Amino acid sequence: MGSASFVILEEDYSRFLSVLEKIGRETNAKLVFLLDKAGRQIASTGEMTEVDPTSLASLAAGNVAATEGVAQLVGEEEFATLFHEGRHDNVHISVVSNRVILLIVFDERSSLGLVRLRVDQSSAELMTLCKEIETRSESGAGVAALAATTAPFAEITDEDIDALFG
């Protein structure tokens, strides 16, 4: 529909994941989670396997969207960082390249300063990766990649869809 296509290939996914794993190691985070601004999970790593990633992605994106609304009301373009402090766990959320959202859950084994430092250091890598994907998505190679991505769905029939509903 409306937004420009952003086709993440398997090698992109691996590169995203390795950046997230590095952040996780360097910050002792419980969870490092990457999603897009529409609330869709891209990649994650960490020990919090009990957290429902779909709900987390949806709520985090909603949180960022609402904060952007507040920013615009007070005359700011955006608030690039959000921090929620809990009794045991804390959540640090940052918008990267105006495209993806990096969410980190950490406890007393880490600190806000350390998380901010490592996020700042890693944001450049994530930004570069996003820019590469954006540039490729808009190029001829991107169009071909998109066509290859949607190829399995080119033959979808009404029967396939009926089968989803049993």
Added chain:
Amino acid sequence: MPFINYAAREINCKIVYYGPGLCGKTTNIQFIHRRTRANAKGKLISLATETDRTLFFDFMPLELGTIRGFRARFHLYTVPGQVFYEASRKMILKGADGLVFVADSQEVRMDANLDSVETMKGNLREQGFDPQNVPYVLQLNKRDLPTALGADELSDSLRFRNEPVFEAVATEGPGVFETLKEVIKQVLHDLKKR
């Protein structure tokens, strides 16, 4: 467009229920949640006020099975219907793959329906969508109420393209899954055009 994850072999689609306040958007999602088997659905999240009016959005992930070898996952959202939550509505439309407009069939809500359709079209354009080409379904809800207008009259007033129309009673279920199925069908067929 739908988010296709090749590594996990899954396709994720965002479907948004839009409409005026108290038209039954949340009720649609609640019915779907109640009638879906436990292993196919995630938690229903409602960000609501103390009086149960939707404040920000309701959200429910739904996994219906596989299509062409990919797990089909649908993220159902509602927007807050009350007029003053305009900013929230715009945000929730971001990245939507399909829309359902839930109309309140009662005569006294006709103006609210018409206003809501117009603001929806405006919000879609602001997000870069063409309202004429978005996968879109019109649902006429509350058909069981004695004050409901005729379905033809409602359709004539609210349709702005050749969209399919479903009559529904979201509290009881008729029309709810039919509406969802139609919008999913359009979203998946829309992939073919790419």
